[in-house]
Amino acid sequence: MFNEIFKTELKLIDLHLRSLFNTPPDSGTDLPVELHRLYESMAYSVFSEGKRFRPLLSVLTAKALNKEPEQVLPLAAAVELIHTYSLIHDDLPCMDDDDFRRGQPTNHRVFGEAGALLAGDALLTMSFGILAQSPSPRAAQAVALLSEAAGPRGMVGGQVMDVDAQNPGKLLLEDIHKRKTGRLIQVSVEAAGVLCDAPKTQVQALRAYGEQLGLAFQLADDIQDFDPAKPEKVSFASLLGNDETLRLLNETSQKALDALADFSSTADGLREMVRLNRDRV
Numbered sequence: 001m002f003n004e005i006f007k008t009e010l011k012l013i014d015l016h017l018r019s020l021f022n023t024p025p026d027s028g029t030d031l032p033v034e035l036h037r038l039y040e041s042m043a044y045s046v047f048s049e050g051k052r053f054r055p056l057l058s059v060l061t062a063k064a065l066n067k068e069p070e071q072v073l074p075l076a077a078a079v080e081l082i083h084t085y086s087l088i089h090d091d092l093p094c095m096d097d098d099d100f101r102r103g104q105p106t107n108h109r110v111f112g113e114a115g116a117l118l119a120g121d122a123l124l125t126m127s128f129g130i131l132a133q134s135p136s137p138r139a140a141q142a143v144a145l146l147s148e149a150a151g152p153r154g155m156v157g158g159q160v161m162d163v164d165a166q167n168p169g170k171l172l173l174e175d176i177h178k179r180k181t182g183r184l185i186q187v188s189v190e191a192a193g194v195l196c197d198a199p200k201t202q203v204q205a206l207r208a209y210g211e212q213l214g215l216a217f218q219l220a221d222d223i224q225d226f227d228p229a230k231p232e233k234v235s236f237a238s239l240l241g242n243d244e245t246l247r248l249l250n251e252t253s254q255k256a257l258d259a260l261a262d263f264s265s266t267a268d269g270l271r272e273m274v275r276l277n278r279d280r281v
């Protein structure tokens, strides 16, 4: 569904990601043959069938602010590489031990555990270099925001809380998912606002939109994935039931739309993302 509506934006994101892998900025021109397999492993996961939800948000934020998408492409690439690393690591035997991801065997099934671990490490590290090379004078601020969102108080922290949680209640579950899933979605929008030099009030509005959409994304995911045959997996749907999760999804989606109240029709792409996420269920 994203593919048709945002064809132009997705093409731009794909071309940018491919340019980073054709001439990796951190490898110089002569990549030692010993490292070919590392890049193959990284590219295997990056260029599989992901929705590109997060980089799309960055590009649509630039549009909302009447700026060129090129201004946020380094951020769009960085968030997608971090997202991809998190999926590779999440699939490892020490975490979820999954065999398939994005319609193909998981990275460690093809490249081995060490290969997958290191490909994730490389993607994570590379992402900050890419963002730091953004020509925006506010690149350093965006790097700091991304580090906060992906790090120990953000996505990694959420993953730790998720792994450790025994019987989380609604509040703890919400906190876990705001960090684990929500913060990277939020920063895709907020840091794009920063790179586009938006005034503080607009950045705050974008941050609020990103926070609500991040939660809505997880709520929709939980409804989609709910399997009563697997009650051991705690999710919003298993904890609250489908109807209450759907009610929360509607409420959260509305809050995301409300956060954009002061934006003109240039933000319609961001509004469409809320509707597309809601309509996944």
Ligand code: GRG
Pocket: 049, 050, 051, 052, 053, 083, 085, 086, 087, 089, 090, 102, 155, 156, 159, 180, 181, 218, 221
């Ligand atoms: C291992 C540090 C570390 C973190 C892992 C985000 C995460 C934390 C794990 C992923 C587990 C998971 C499936 C969470 C549900 C929400 C989510 C992030 C779904 C996958 O995102 P999509 O639907 O995936 O955007 P695609 O493949 O379309 O990019």
